[in-house]
Amino acid sequence: MSDSARADSVPTPALPPVASFAELGLPAEVLRTLDEHGVSEPFPIQAAALPNALAGRDVLGRGRTGSGKTLAFGLGLLSRTAGRRAQPKQPLALVLVPTRELAQQVGEALAPYAQALKLRLATVVGGVSIGRQSAALREGAEIVIATPGRLHDLIQRKDCRLDRVRITVLDEADQMCDMGFLPQVTEALDQVGPDGQRMLFSATLDGDVDQLVSRYLHDPAVHEVDPSAGAGDAIAHHVLLVHGPDRYAVATEIAARDGRVLLFLDTKHQVDQLTRHLRASGVAAAALHSGKAQPQRTRTLAQFKDGQVTALVATNVAARGLHVDDLDLVVNVSPATDPKDYLHRAGRTARAGRTGTVVTLVLSGERRETSRVMAEAGVRPTTTKVRSGEAELSRITGARKPSGVPLDGGPAAARPKNHNAPFRGLGSSKDQSAQGTGSGSGGRSRKSSEARKLAEARRAARVRRGG
Incomplete structure (x- = not known):
C-alpha cells in the first residue's frame, strides 16, 4: 500500500488492553516462567500492546524507558515464533536497538522465556568478536538482537540474511535515528519479509521516526503510555545551584552516599577524571563510556548491579539501555543540553513503578x-542553593563525607583547590582560605624568603662600594 493510501485509510481500532497475562493465551511455558520470575501482572504498555502483538498487528508504542516495553514486544515475538526453526544464517525475528548495553539488557530479559520455548537467541553488537557472532548465526538462531552497525557488517560478510524474518522490532527508534543509524535501519527493513509484522517503540515520534512509521508500518495499533519521564510523581527533580570550585566536592559527597548512584558527565575525559578522584577519596566508583572495551563495560555494569560498584560515572552511553533495580538517584554532574537526553538520563531511576530522584548540579x-x-x-x-558539607545537600541526596582511604593503593585525593575553572578544582574549604595570609607555615616561609633576598641585596651593595 502506498503512503498516500495509508494516510487516507481509516485506522483499525486497537484491541482492548487486558488485566492479566492469563487473558492473553500465552504458551504455558511463558506463563510458568513469568510466575517463576515474580511477574504477576502486566504493566500498562504490556497490557495495551500485547493483545495486538500476539494478533500479528503492527504496533506503534510510545513510552518512557522503564515502562516495561521489552516484554511488551518480547512476549509476543517469542510466542509467535515458538515451534519454528531457523536455518543457518537466516533468523526468523529481529530486534534492532541503538546501543550495546540495551542489546545486552534485551537479551537478558528475553532469555528465560526463549529458553522455556526452546528458541535460540543471538546478540550481535560491536566491540566484541564478529567471528563468534558469525558462528552463532551459522548454527542457527531464531531471534537476533542487534545494533544496526554490527548487523550491517554481518550482512556485508554474507553471514546473515534477513529475507526469512517475519517479525521486526525497532526499540528506542528515536535514539537510533539521533545516532545516525537511519541508513542501516532502512537497509535492514528493506530486506526483511515484506508482509511481516513490524513493531516500533520510541520515546518520541517526530522527524526520522515519523518517516519510519509512515514507510514501514501498516495500519499500526498505537499505544501511548506514560510518554514523559517528567510526568507524574514517580521522579523528584532537583536543580542544585553550586559554586564552580565546589562542584567536584558536592559530587564526591553525593557519590559517597549509602546506596548506589549514577553520575552523568559530557565527555570520556571528564568521566575518567571524576572516577579517579572518587576512588582516591574512598568511593567504589567505576567509569562507563564508549572508550571502554565491551567486556569491560559488561563487567562494570554487572558490578554496579550487584553492589560492588556503588557510583557509576558515565557519559550518555548509559542514558538508555541501563536497567538497575532500585536505583533511586541519578546525578547530572554535567547538565544535559538536550531535553531528550535529560529525560533518558532521568529514566534510569523510578523504573517499573518505583520512585526516584534526579539531581542536576x-x-x-x-x-x-x-x-x-x-x-x-x-x-x-525544585531549585536549591547548596555547598559541600551542608545538611540540605545530605537531605536531598544522602550525601556524606567520603572515607578518604584510596581504593587503588595510591595517594589520597588532593585537597580541594579554590579557583574558578569548572571541573578542575575539587572544591574549597575554610581552612584553605586562611593559607597565604601571612599566618602559619606559609607565612613564615614567605618571611624567610624575603629576609634572604634583603641580605643578598645588602651584600651586593657592599661589594659595589668595595667593602
Whole structure:
C-alpha cells in the first residue's frame, strides 16, 4: 500500500488492553516462567500492546524507558515464533536497538522465556568478536538482537540474511535515528519479509521516526503510555545551584552516599577524571563510556548491579539501555543540553513503578540553558542553593563525607583547590582560605624568603662600594 493510501485509510481500532497475562493465551511455558520470575501482572504498555502483538498487528508504542516495553514486544515475538526453526544464517525475528548495553539488557530479559520455548537467541553488537557472532548465526538462531552497525557488517560478510524474518522490532527508534543509524535501519527493513509484522517503540515520534512509521508500518495499533519521564510523581527533580570550585566536592559527597548512584558527565575525559578522584577519596566508583572495551563495560555494569560498584560515572552511553533495580538517584554532574537526553538520563531511576530522584548540579552561568532544557522536557524542578558539607545537600541526596582511604593503593585525593575553572578544582574549604595570609607555615616561609633576598641585596651593595 502506498503512503498516500495509508494516510487516507481509516485506522483499525486497537484491541482492548487486558488485566492479566492469563487473558492473553500465552504458551504455558511463558506463563510458568513469568510466575517463576515474580511477574504477576502486566504493566500498562504490556497490557495495551500485547493483545495486538500476539494478533500479528503492527504496533506503534510510545513510552518512557522503564515502562516495561521489552516484554511488551518480547512476549509476543517469542510466542509467535515458538515451534519454528531457523536455518543457518537466516533468523526468523529481529530486534534492532541503538546501543550495546540495551542489546545486552534485551537479551537478558528475553532469555528465560526463549529458553522455556526452546528458541535460540543471538546478540550481535560491536566491540566484541564478529567471528563468534558469525558462528552463532551459522548454527542457527531464531531471534537476533542487534545494533544496526554490527548487523550491517554481518550482512556485508554474507553471514546473515534477513529475507526469512517475519517479525521486526525497532526499540528506542528515536535514539537510533539521533545516532545516525537511519541508513542501516532502512537497509535492514528493506530486506526483511515484506508482509511481516513490524513493531516500533520510541520515546518520541517526530522527524526520522515519523518517516519510519509512515514507510514501514501498516495500519499500526498505537499505544501511548506514560510518554514523559517528567510526568507524574514517580521522579523528584532537583536543580542544585553550586559554586564552580565546589562542584567536584558536592559530587564526591553525593557519590559517597549509602546506596548506589549514577553520575552523568559530557565527555570520556571528564568521566575518567571524576572516577579517579572518587576512588582516591574512598568511593567504589567505576567509569562507563564508549572508550571502554565491551567486556569491560559488561563487567562494570554487572558490578554496579550487584553492589560492588556503588557510583557509576558515565557519559550518555548509559542514558538508555541501563536497567538497575532500585536505583533511586541519578546525578547530572554535567547538565544535559538536550531535553531528550535529560529525560533518558532521568529514566534510569523510578523504573517499573518505583520512585526516584534526579539531581542536576548547575553553575550560575548554566541556569538559563538548564531552565530551557527542563521546560522543554516538561519538568518543573525544585531549585536549591547548596555547598559541600551542608545538611540540605545530605537531605536531598544522602550525601556524606567520603572515607578518604584510596581504593587503588595510591595517594589520597588532593585537597580541594579554590579557583574558578569548572571541573578542575575539587572544591574549597575554610581552612584553605586562611593559607597565604601571612599566618602559619606559609607565612613564615614567605618571611624567610624575603629576609634572604634583603641580605643578598645588602651584600651586593657592599661589594659595589668595595667593602
